[in-house]
Structures are given as structure tokens and as C-alpha cells.
Amino acid sequence: MFEVNSNYGELQGSYLFSEIASRVAAYEQAHPDADIIRLGIGDVTEPLMPAVIEAIKKATDEMASRDTFRGYGPEQGYAFLRDAIAEHDYKALGADISADDIFVSDGAKCDTGNIQELLSPSSRVAVTDPVYPVYVDTNVMAGRAGSYNKEAGQYKQIVYLPCTAENGFDPALPKEKVDVVYLCSPNNPTGTALNQLQLQKWVDWARDTGALILFDAAYERFITQPDIPHTIYQCSGAETCAIEFRSFSKTAGFTGTRCAYTVVPKTVFGQDASGTKVSMHDLWLRRQTTKFNGVSYIVQCGAAAVYTPQGEAEVTEVIDRYLKNARIILDGLAKIGIKAYGGVNSPYVWLQTPNGMPSWDFFDLLLNQAQVVGTPGAGFGSAGEGYFRLTAFNTRENTERAVARLGNLSLT
Amino acid sequence: MFEVNSNYGELQGSYLFSEIASRVAAYEQAHPDADIIRLGIGDVTEPLMPAVIEAIKKATDEMASRDTFRGYGPEQGYAFLRDAIAEHDYKALGADISADDIFVSDGAKCDTGNIQELLSPSSRVAVTDPVYPVYVDTNVMAGRAGSYNKEAGQYKQIVYLPCTAENGFDPALPKEKVDVVYLCSPNNPTGTALNQLQLQKWVDWARDTGALILFDAAYERFITQPDIPHTIYQCSGAETCAIEFRSFSKTAGFTGTRCAYTVVPKTVFGQDASGTKVSMHDLWLRRQTTKFNGVSYIVQCGAAAVYTPQGEAEVTEVIDRYLKNARIILDGLAKIGIKAYGGVNSPYVWLQTPNGMPSWDFFDLLLNQAQVVGTPGAGFGSAGEGYFRLTAFNTRENTERAVARLGNLSLT
Helix, strand or coil, X not given: CCEECHXXXXXXCCCHHHHHHHHHHHHHHXXXXXXXXXXXXXXXXXXXCHHHHHHHHHHHHHHXXXXXXXXXXXXXXXXXXXXXXXXXXXXXXCXXXXXXXXXXXXXXXXXXXXXXXXXXCCCCEEEEECCCHHHHHHHHHCCCCCCEECCCCEECCCEEEECCHHHCCCCCCCXXXXXXXXXXXXXXXXXXXXXXXXXXXXXXXXXXXXXXXXXXXXXXXXXXXXXCCCCHHHCCCHHHCEEEEEEHHHHHCCCCCCCEEEXXXXXXXXXXCCCCEEEHHHHHHHHHHHHCCCCCHHHHHHHHHHHCHHHHHHHHHHHHHHHHHHHHHHHHHHHCCCCEEECCCCCEEEEECHHHCCHHHHHHHHHHHHCEECEEHHHHCHHHCCEEEEECCCCHHHHHHHHHHHCCCCCC | CCEECHHHHHCCCCCHHHHHHHHHHHHHHHCCCCCCEECCCCCCCCCCCHHHHHHHHHHHHHHCCCCCCCCCCCCCCCHHHHHHHHHHHHHHHCCCCCHHHEEEECCHHHHHHHHHHHECXXXXXXXXXXXXXXXXXXXXXXXXXXXXXXXXXEECCCEEEECCHHHCCCCCCCCCCCCEEEEECCCCCCCCCCCHHHHHHHHHHHHHHCCEEEEECCCHHHCCCCCCCCCHHHCCCHHHCEEEEEECXXXXXXXXXXXXXXXXXXXXXXXXXXXXXXXXHHHHHHHHXXXXXXXXXXXXXHHXXXXXXXXXXXXXXXXXXHHHHHHHHHHHHHHCCCCEEECCCCCEEEEECHHHCCHHHHHHHHHHHHCEECEEHHHHCHHHCCEEEEECCCXXXXXXXXXXXXXXXXXX
């Protein structure tokens, strides 16, 4: 019988959100009339903006006529979208990124998951803890994580960098030799963001040690504070050591529409087994042209509309609405004496559970007492224990109702 | 400096279609007024059908309103689409495939490229020769192909199964131990199809030897002859040894719209390094939920419209138009004494070059004498040498004009 990739056998249990779904389903079955408010999974709730809708419909009309129909497009994305991205997301900030450094894709989850294919199987990987599970699981599948240490809740070959209130959510540089580090800022799940100095420290470290930074900036559009960089390429030297991931999912409500992009500057090099320098841009281009066929034309047209004056205004309005929700949650938590972080440059609020309660216990308490669903911090890694994530992705009304219920929690 | 995946270094030169594009560009530069007709790359030319356009617009309207907006969908695809696929593409043919065996994706290229991640790095892979390059290149990237033998034009660890006029395009079963075989029927590039008996032979072999069949049926909708199976699951026992790939690209003109699906029956098992049986369905589910975020909702709605009575009628009309083009090409080639295959259950015509001319020479001859672009067989593998692919993907007018020019070729 043929043999499978045995690394999959090292993956742990079910995915965080399946466990949440099953606990909520059990609660609903026991309480069929419960009015549950979901501040758990990080999915948007506001509809697509008028500018996007209009662009998608116009593109759909083009697909209906032979003269304007589009078949296969460039795997890297259409020039009209890559140009708009380079102009608005980089050049406008003084970051020297050109359109052909940009690879349009159908999701940052795909790209952050697939990027590790370009690395040697023996690469030493570091992640922050807590962490978006995809970074770890995709390296487990590739055999880079080693076996799982149940007691520690960690893989033996992965380097975990704790990221907690104690260190101000600014993880220390790894002490051991590391080849690749995943950084996410503004962070999922903590909602905190690295400032210019903190991020520059990582870029300097990568340049000094010859490491690669995989920088996930999916939540960039939520940044409000002036000292938080919008792209890692605002840090000096990042164009030689960093790959950046961006998405229209949270920016423009594309979680169900699917469009993202990855920036691989032509100045990022690794080396092969024989020590020859290899361009990461060339490798990713080869990977994408071989295993991917580009994003739907109509979706790319929708994404490009985000960069029109109308699109920009509509995006800002929606983001502001979510950020106001986050502010309401932060204020509500402060009022009942729960410490919380994030929510200022991010749609995520990361609270410390009262009296150090285990985060799954707090999940059950919140569901039972307030019919509010959140995400237990422990689901994102062992350093997430004692924390809990609430999201601003909901209507104003539901956010206010949820916060009102928090006021009635019995926490002792 | 961090180390890359050195297997990429074994990939050969540029992709087939880039070389074609550069030769065509050079010709155009030298002959700016040339009226070139492209029968090369396998891309559709007819626009999306009215039923599909209408469904996409309706779905786009849903995305514009908070009550009907869709965020993240199930990674495996929406039930409405998986149900329609199971019903129309399988149950209607008596094949016992259920909706939850089906994984909707954004392309058969992605799925046929990604599926090898589930296999052990040491798996022995067999492909037909000629072959769709993605099957080989993705295994090269994963280190299963070994080094390249320039003289043979083959990778040392890959088992090549010649598929030529001599064996009626029915490749012999491998003599050596093979773990996985990629089969494509109707075939790209040869345009030929395996009949029920020929395909059953492969299923029986896989069951006897414990091998896995990766069956690419992207061109299924072009089948016209009654003894050609539409799915491998019409063969007895295939549900225990085969994974099937399908696409809306060629069926319904989705090359630029992006939707496909893969069938992984829950009865297909491999074994891990310790000999424990492992469900391929479970592995693919884990892979897809970890590295993929589902297909755009509006695109899935468009794909589902293909299964409505209006959609089915419109698809049939377009497919018939392409098949008539293929017939015109076949007749034109017969008239000038060029032997050709395929084109009956496929949009591809696979001709034998006159006087055994090398296929890249025939490419240049056709471009220079007739301003017609096709695809050299050698680009698909060494057994493709002496063959050449023409496609039916064009307008009737262009097809007829191209065929008229063939009549004036000077072939001696």
C-alpha cells in the first residue's frame, strides 16, 4: 500500500474553531431559545462596499461578452491591481516596492501556509506565542516541527517566543539560531502592534543572523497610531530579509470574496544546499506559476476598486465602525475591572481572564452567563493561557448588547 | 543565511508556454502586421453563459447587503454546490459519490499540484509521457523526482509511461513498483481518451499493487463516445484507490473565473511510516482547512448555475461549438495528409509532424508559413517529440481561417 506523509500524524487534535463551534452547538441544543452573540471567529460582518459591488458587476458584464471576456490571467495578478497596490500601499508611504514584487492570491492563509515550501526541510522556525495556528501547522505538515510535547503544548523543534503583558507583547529576540520567524503586526490574536523601533529591531536581527522574516500584515488597515509601521518595508533594510503578506479580507470585507497579496522583493536571497544564493522572488514565482492559476478576474476588479477615491472613503468608514466597536468593548471591560490589550490598531481585544481563570473556563463562563462567544487564548498557544480574544466584527447593536451583558457577569 | 528548498534547483528551464510566448513575440516584432491565429495555449474563448452571469450578479447583490452577506464559507465549498455536483456528475451516472467526498477549489492546477503533499517524500511516481507538466514539476519541488537526465529529457526517479500512436495512446502498466500514477482522460495534450476497459485495467492494477491513482478529468465535458467513462468511479473498485480532479474551466469557460473540485472518497486509504492505515479524505480535509479558505461565494454561485436546466443547455451549446472546431481541424489535417488523433472526446487535436519533423521545428514552420501558433509535443515530454497540439478553443471563423492556411503549407 502506498505511503502517506506521516508528518500529518503529528498534528494536534481539531482546529481551535471546530472546538468552539461544537461547544456552542451543545449549548444551543440545551438552550434552544438562547440569544447568542458571537465575538469569536475573526470574520467580518459588514457587507461589501458599493464601489466594490459596482466594480464586480462591471467585470461580470465584461465576462459575458466575447470581446471583453477574460480567460487565464497572469498567475501573479493583473497589472491594474498590482500597480494600484504598489502605488497606494507602498510608494505612498515611501516604501520602495514595485508592482512586480507583488503576487496577488486568493488568501493570506494560503500564502502564509504555502510560503514554507520554499524553505529547506531542516529550517529552524520561530513563532510568537500565542500564534495564528496556520504558521505552526503548515510546518508540522512539512516535518519541520518535530514531535509534540503534550505537557508543554509545544512542538520540540519550533522556537516559541512568548508574547505577553509581561514583555509588553514585544517578544524577545531568539537566543538560539533561527532561520525563519513569523511575525504578525497588528497581531492576531493579541490585537497589539509593534512600533517602528520594535520592528526595526527584528529587521536588524534578521540581517545580522541571515534569517528570513515572514511578516503578516493582514490587519494593517486598522492601524491608528502614528508610530506603528504600516508595512515592514518602512524599516531600513527589510527589503533584503522580509516577505510581507496582506489581505483584502479584513480591510474590505473580502473573507467570502477571496483576494490577498504577498510581497517578495527581488532583493531577498537565501542559499541552497551547496551555498549558492537563490532569489526568493524567483522561487515564489515558480511556485505560483506551477501550482496556482491566479485570482478570479471579477474579484481582482473588486479589489482594485478599494483603491479608488470612493473605495478608500467607504473602506475607512467601515474600518472606523469596527474600531469604534473595539473601543466600546475596551471601555466595557475597563468598567468591570478586566485588563485588556489591543483594540486600538486592531479589531481584536485581548483580555486577561479574571483571577487567572483558565481561558477555556472563561469561554464556558461567558457562554453560560452572557451568551457571548469569544476565543480562548490557550487555543493560540500555551502563552495564550489566561487570555481571551473578543472581536469587533459585529454590528454596533450586538457589540453594545454584548458589553451590557459583560456588566452582569458574576466573576467570583 | 537561511537555506531554501534545493529541490527547486532541479526544475528545468522555463515553462513551456513562456518559450512559446517569447517565440511569438519575436515573430511579431519582426512582422508587426502579421495576423496571428493562436491555437496554442489551452484557454477558452467563449464568454461565460447567461445562466452563470445571472447567478454571479445575484450573488453579488447578496454581498451588498448585511442580511445576505457571506464571510468565510466552508473551506470545502458550499453545500449547494457540492450537492449539485454529487447529483449531476456522479449519482446521475450511477457512481456512488456523496457531497461530502467533494472538495470545491479554485483550480484543478492547484489541486493536482497540491495533492502530492499528502504522500511520503519517497513515493515512487509514474506519469504518462507526454504529460501535463504540473504533475512532474510539483513532484520535483517535493524532491520525489531525483536529478534530471538531460539526454533522456527525464527525471531519474520518475517512471514515464509512453503514450503514443504505437500503443494507441493506451499506456502499458508499469513493470516496476509504483506508488502513485497520474492519469488524465480525456488527455491533455493528446486529446485521446481511455475507454471503460482501458481505465478498469488501471483500477485493477492499483488495487492489486496498493497504488493510488490521481485521475484528472478536467476535459470530461467533451466526451462524445459512449464507451468512454465520464468519471473513474464508473470503474469497479475505483472508490478505494482513486482521487478525481474536475474543473469548471473548460466545461463552462471558468479559466478566468476560477472554480474546480476534487473527489476524495472516504474509502481511499494509504498507510503511514508505521504501517497504520490513514484516510486520504481526512488528510485532504486537514490540508484544505489549514492552507485554503474556500472559493469566492459569488464564483461558487456561478458554478452552481452550470447545473440548472438553462445552464446545462448553454454549456452543451458551447462545448458543441468547440467540438465542431476540432472536427474542422481534423478534416483539414486529413486533407493535407497529416495524421492526427484526439479531437473527438476533447478540444485537443494531436497531430504527427510531417516526415517526423522535430516538433519545435514544426512550431516555427507553422508560425512562419501560416502565422498559426500551436504547441510542440516535445514540450510535454520526450515521447511527445514528433507530435504537435492544436486546440479547438477559438472562434469558428479563426478556426476555419487557420485550417485554410494549413492547406497552403509547404511541407517538403
